Amino acid sequence: MTTNQMGQTEKKYYTQFAKIHVAVDCIIFGFLENQLKILLLKRNFEPGMGKLSLIGGFVKEEESLDDAAARILYDLTGLKNVFLEQLYSHGKIDRDPGERVISVSYYALLKVQDLDHDHVKKHGARWCNIGECQELIFDHNEMVVGALHRLRRMTKSQPIGFELLPRKFTIPQLQMLYEAIYQKTFDNRNFRKKLLAMDVLEKLETKDKSSSKKGAFLYRFDKKRYNKLHQDGFLFDL
Amino acid sequence: MTTNQMGQTEKKYYTQFAKIHVAVDCIIFGFLENQLKILLLKRNFEPGMGKLSLIGGFVKEEESLDDAAARILYDLTGLKNVFLEQLYSHGKIDRDPGERVISVSYYALLKVQDLDHDHVKKHGARWCNIGECQELIFDHNEMVVGALHRLRRMTKSQPIGFELLPRKFTIPQLQMLYEAIYQKTFDNRNFRKKLLAMDVLEKLETKDKSSSKKGAFLYRFDKKRYNKLHQDGFLFDL
DNA sequence: TCAAAAGTGTTGTTGATACACCCATGA
DNA sequence: TCATGGGTGTATCAACAACACTTTTGA
Numbered sequence: 001m002t003t004n005q006m007g008q009t010e011k012k013y014y015t016q017f018a019k020i021h022v023a024v025d026c027i028i029f030g031f032l033e034n035q036l037k038i039l040l041l042k043r044n045f046e047p048g049m050g051k052l053s054l055i056g057g058f059v060k061e062e063e064s065l066d067d068a069a070a071r072i073l074y075d076l077t078g079l080k081n082v083f084l085e086q087l088y089s090h091g092k093i094d095r096d097p098g099e100r101v102i103s104v105s106y107y108a109l110l111k112v113q114d115l116d117h118d119h120v121k122k123h124g125a126r127w128c129n130i131g132e133c134q135e136l137i138f139d140h141n142e143m144v145v146g147a148l149h150r151l152r153r154m155t156k157s158q159p160i161g162f163e164l165l166p167r168k169f170t171i172p173q174l175q176m177l178y179e180a181i182y183q184k185t186f187d188n189r190n191f192r193k194k195l196l197a198m199d200v201l202e203k204l205e206t207k208d209k210s211s212s213k214k215g216a217f218l219y220r221f222d223k224k225r226y227n228k229l230h231q232d233g234f235l236f237d238l
Numbered sequence: 239m240t241t242n243q244m245g246q247t248e249k250k251y252y253t254q255f256a257k258i259h260v261a262v263d264c265i266i267f268g269f270l271e272n273q274l275k276i277l278l279l280k281r282n283f284e285p286g287m288g289k290l291s292l293i294g295g296f297v298k299e300e301e302s303l304d305d306a307a308a309r310i311l312y313d314l315t316g317l318k319n320v321f322l323e324q325l326y327s328h329g330k331i332d333r334d335p336g337e338r339v340i341s342v343s344y345y346a347l348l349k350v351q352d353l354d355h356d357h358v359k360k361h362g363a364r365w366c367n368i369g370e371c372q373e374l375i376f377d378h379n380e381m382v383v384g385a386l387h388r389l390r391r392m393t394k395s396q397p398i399g400f401e402l403l404p405r406k407f408t409i410p411q412l413q414m415l416y417e418a419i420y421q422k423t424f425d426n427r428n429f430r431k432k433l434l435a436m437d438v439l440e441k442l443e444t445k446d447k448s449s450s451k452k453g454a455f456l457y458r459f460d461k462k463r464y465n466k467l468h469q470d471g472f473l474f475d476l
Numbered sequence: 477t478c479a480a481a482a483g484t485g486t487t488g489t490t491g492a493t494a495c496a497c498c499c500a501t502g503a
Numbered sequence: 504t505c506a507t508g509g510g511t512g513t514a515t516c517a518a519c520a521a522c523a524c525t526t527t528t529g530a
Binding site: 408409410426427430431445449450451452453454455 | 506507508509510511512
Binding site: 170171172188189192193211212213214215216217 | 479483484485
């Protein structure tokens with residue numbers, strides 16, 4: 001029996017069992033310069049000081065895994081309410097040469113326009129093209145590979161690609177995003193057809209002229225409509 | 239600095255950070271009486287003594303997550319080399335009313351014929367129809383739901399359904415397994431057609447007469463052939 | 477006026493679904 | 504001989520892939 005902060009007595013049931021350091025590591029995706037990128041840090045503490053790594057940190061006693069991931073994401077980006085999903089738990093004994101640490105990886109989808117790039121730079125973080133990020137510490141490369149696979153699976157069957165774009169976006173933008181994710185080109189007629197047939201995008205009256213003289217119509221993902229369709233058994237599929 | 243069992247000095251990098259109890263819980267699937275079932279225990283310690291729960295245990299300091307899951311599975315079933323895959327890590331602070339415990343769930347696919355049922359019974363475990371298992375402790379019902387979703391996704395796109403059947407099985411058996419997993423019936427002509435077209439089953443000369451007078455031909459999953467096809471880009475899909 | 481990106485329809489092919497009867501055998 | 508489960512083929516329909524030209528407009 002011990003007494004906790006609230007003054008209540010607490011029964012300890014599991015004192016005979018080991019406790020282990022638990023960390024979370026975040027694979028933060030962003031879509032910049034028509035490329036899919038992830039946010040990396042130069043590690044500024046041992047072990048592995050100076051090497052590139054994902055953004056991570058230890059889980060505190062008084063926070064859930066999800067809360068820990070959101071906190072770490074917030075500390076680096078200053079953003080809340082970001083798409084964030086658990087990926088996998090890495091449990092090899094020697095994965096961290098310092099001490100034993102179990103790491104739970106999460107992946108996040110950022111709207112980079114919402115980001116204060118100075119804030120990020122202050123932390124020494126940099127955007128790195130997926131597929132071009134060098135050797136990361138520990139098993140972080142594995143985590144990135146896993147995150148990319150998951151991202152591909154999810155963007156195919158769930159309407160989450162929009163999380164990487166501004167709230168208003170054009171069809172060509174969305175197509176370029178998918179081409180960056182899958183590293184292949186899509187036929188633009190087929191892409192539009194399939195996308196618009198799902199009827200989850202709201203066409204706006206304004207055009208985005210930033211990437212062509214003609215301008216492309218802006219669209220917005222209609223989440224309400226998607227939810228309604230989804231309840232009736234509709235499946236997003238691109 | 240501390241000294242470990244090997245007499246080497248070890249640097250402790252993370253002493254300032256919290257450690258947490260980590261457990262694994264296994265959703266053990268089996269195919270009995272043409273039903274998909276999971277193996278459950280009456281819990282014999284507090285908290286939650288007497289209630290139904292998944293098979294679980296704490297992760298030891300000197301074992302990986304995967305090893306812990308395999309150990310717990312082995313202790314209950316006496317089986318090794320069982321299909322076992324990590325599912326999800328459950329990290330809410332109060333999920334275990336005893337103390338804070340993070341639980342990593344795994345799901346296993348057993349060939350029930352390999353099982354020593356007496357050994358299992360000695361541990362007080364019982365098979366329970368999926369969908370009919372009452373209230374389990376903590377968040378274990380959630381885990382079961384997650385495992386079933388994962389099983390459905392995986393058996394559709396990977397040749398792992400065979401893990402739930404004897405090495406030699408008939409097509410009608412396999413179809414009944416899939417019907418039990420998806421809780422719906424399949425057209426037997428279409429099922430066979432699609433299955434055999436994938437060309438990953440080896441037809442044997444013997445028949446299984448246990449469920450009909452005519453008898454049904456036995457087949458064996460040809461893993462070598464599957465691996466070869468898979469390397470060339472073939473995707474299993476049922 | 478021309479370069480550059482946005483936008484649009486049709487056709488052939490392929491894979492999925494739906495569906496009904498004969499076969500082999502033991503009781 | 505008959506009841507039971509095993510095994511087979513075809514026709515229809517929907518979804519996907521392949522493909523080329525017109526439109527708009529700022530420079």
